[in-house]
Structure formats: structure tokens, C-alpha cells
Amino acid sequence: MASKLGRQNKIKELLQSLEVTSQEQLAKLLMDADIEVTQATLSRDFAELGVIRLSGENGIRYVLNPDEAGSYISRFIGFEILSVTNNESMVLVRTLAGRAQGVAYYIDHLNKEEILGTVAGDDTVLVIPNTHNNIDRIMSIIKELMLNVPKQKQTNGVQIG
Amino acid sequence: MASKLGRQNKIKELLQSLEVTSQEQLAKLLMDADIEVTQATLSRDFAELGVIRLSGENGIRYVLNPDEAGSYISRFIGFEILSVTNNESMVLVRTLAGRAQGVAYYIDHLNKEEILGTVAGDDTVLVIPNTHNNIDRIMSIIKELMLNVPKQKQTNGVQIG
DNA sequence: CAAGAAAATGAATAATTATACATTTTTCTA
DNA sequence: TAGAAAAATGTATAATTATTCATTTTCTTG
Secondary structure, eight states, X not given: OOSHHHHHHHHHHHHXXXXXXXXXXXXXHHHHXXXXXXXXXXXXXXXXXXXXXXXXXXXXXXXXXXXHHHHHHHXXXXXXXXXXXXXXXOEEEEESTTOHHHHHHHHHTXXXXXXXXXXXXXXXXXXXXXXXXXXXXXXXXXXXXXXXXXXXXXXXXXXXX | XXXXXHHHHHHXXXXXXXXXXXXXXXXXXXXXXXXXXXXXXXXXHHHHHTOEEEEETTEEEXXXXXXXXXXXXXXXXXXXXXXXXXXXXXXXXXXXXXXXXXXXXXXXXXXXXXXXXXXXXXXXXXXXXXSGGGHHHHHHHHHHHHTOOOSOOOOTTOOOO
């Protein structure tokens, strides 16, 4: 994997799976994946990818911007959803630990009129229907999402998600 | 205005109203507001405020992170509430990202008998009525909150928002 | 395929930011 | 209020990142 596109995809993977605190560090991480690149190129990649630099209590960290992160992860939304149930007034989606916020965000942005909104905890998303009559329809929507899993993602051995 | 707090508030204002592309530039902008500060202090302020550095096509830019942007205007509950909807069993309030908890707290402490309680996620608050018959009344209560916006914000001449 | 254009990249370096250390200011406590 | 402790800040500088310029690679087009 030596192309620019391949490299940038790998960068996205690494940013999501590890704490990246400098471009030099990332260059070394890429080296482990047999991708040689200089800091200068990473600086350019970051600009192209819209990578965000956060500086906070724990020093500096580079992360994907939310849009990128969203689109990147969206292919795996089916992986993140474990089950769907409902009662008379709402639909309850169970997710992987810590992924409820992400799943809720994804569901919100489907912009389905049947869905008034969502509330997410750590591993549970409440989906509120605009009317109780649409609960079954929302169940179908979510179940369809669950089919949305990756065919085969080339990750060069690094597990993501 | 010379205190650290005052300076940081001014920094938030400036980040929201202007394109800030370097700490040195911001130092000069602050100078115009009679706030003298060195780049080193701004670097520390950015870490404390959680300021984000974006690098993209148009070069570099510093912006407030969404949470900070929210808490800055948190005194104005009306600003934080984006919309209100309902179905047959509850009322759903959509807020600025990250502000749902704050809005829910506010609504809870209205101590309205029509409101049994609230559940908040990141940008959504569920308001549970004591009885379905009161949903319309709760809608009115929330809509009234939305009018609760600031009369006049003293900004030392710099327009924000 | 060859010539030229465009894109990508590295090396070197300019520009910018983060931080160690010293000093000053503020806050706390007796 | 004196003295100690903590917080804030500036200076100087180390660390990091962005960019210029030169070179290489890739893509067109005849």
C-alpha cells in the first residue's frame, strides 16, 4: 500500500485507533505498516483530511473531524448495533459499549420523518417516533441498518472500530 | 478587563467573531482591547479552553470547541433550545450539541407539576409528562423558554454570534 | 511511446507553538 | 496581617509544524 489514497486511509485508521500526538510519531506508526513518509507530507495530508488538533489537559492530540469520522465509521454501523426492541411508545437500540452516541448521531442524520429524535447513553439509544403508529416502521429502518456491515476491509492487520 | 477570566472570555468572543490564524495574531487583537498577553499565555489559554486548531484548504484556524461555544451562551436558555416536538407520549427538545444536560437540568428545576422528569443525551432532551393530556401545556412551557434570549450583551464593540 | 503538464513528495528551513524555569501575583491560613 | 502555598505569567528556548524550492513520479495527449 503505497499510494496517497492508501496512506491517507491508513492515517484515518490510526487516528481512530491510537492516540496520535505528533506528526513525527505518526510517521513512525506508518513505518510499521510499511508506509514511508515524511513529516512534511503528513502536514499536507492533515490539511487535506481536515484533521483537527486538540490541545487540552493531556497535551496535544490529532483526531479526525467529526464528519470524516462519521463517514468512515458509517460503513460499520451494523457492527455497532446489537439489537432492537420496542414498547408501546419508543424503540430501544442496544449497541456496543460506548458507541450509543455515535449510533444515535447516525440515526438522527438519516432524517427520517418517522423519527422525532434520539437520546443516547453509553450502550443504549432511545429512538422516539413521531407517532406510535410508526414504531414498526422504525423497527424496520433500524433492522436494515444492521445489515450494513463491511464486506471486507483491508486493514493490514490493524483492527479498527 | 485584566483578569485571566476576562481575558479568556475575550478570547472566546474573538474566536467566534474573527478568523484567528495564529496565537501571535490573537495577541495583537487582544492588545486592541487593552489586554496585554504573550503568546506563551495564549498557548496555555487554548489548552484550558479546549480550543481546536483546524488545518484545511484555507490554512490554519483556531475555533472554540462546540462544548465551550455552548457553555459560553448557556445563560441564555432560549439560545440553546433549537426546537420542540412531541408525539402521543412525550415532548422532545432539541438543543445545541452538548447542551442537552444543561437544558434538562433547567427544565427539571422549573418544578412544573406537568413535568414528571427529563432524560438528556447529547443534543436531545426527553420531557416526560405526568399525563398525556398535558403534552400541549408542556409544549407551551418550552416554547416560552425559547423566548428567553439576551436583551443586550456587552461585547466591548465586538459583535458576536 | 515521447514530451509536456500536473501532482506528489522530500529536504531544508522558516514559522509557529509548547514548555522549562524564574518571577510575580494572588489566595489561603493561622 | 505575615508568611506560606498556589496560581499566573513572561522569557527564553526546545519542539513541532508549515512551506518553499527542487526533484521525482504520475498522468495526458498527440
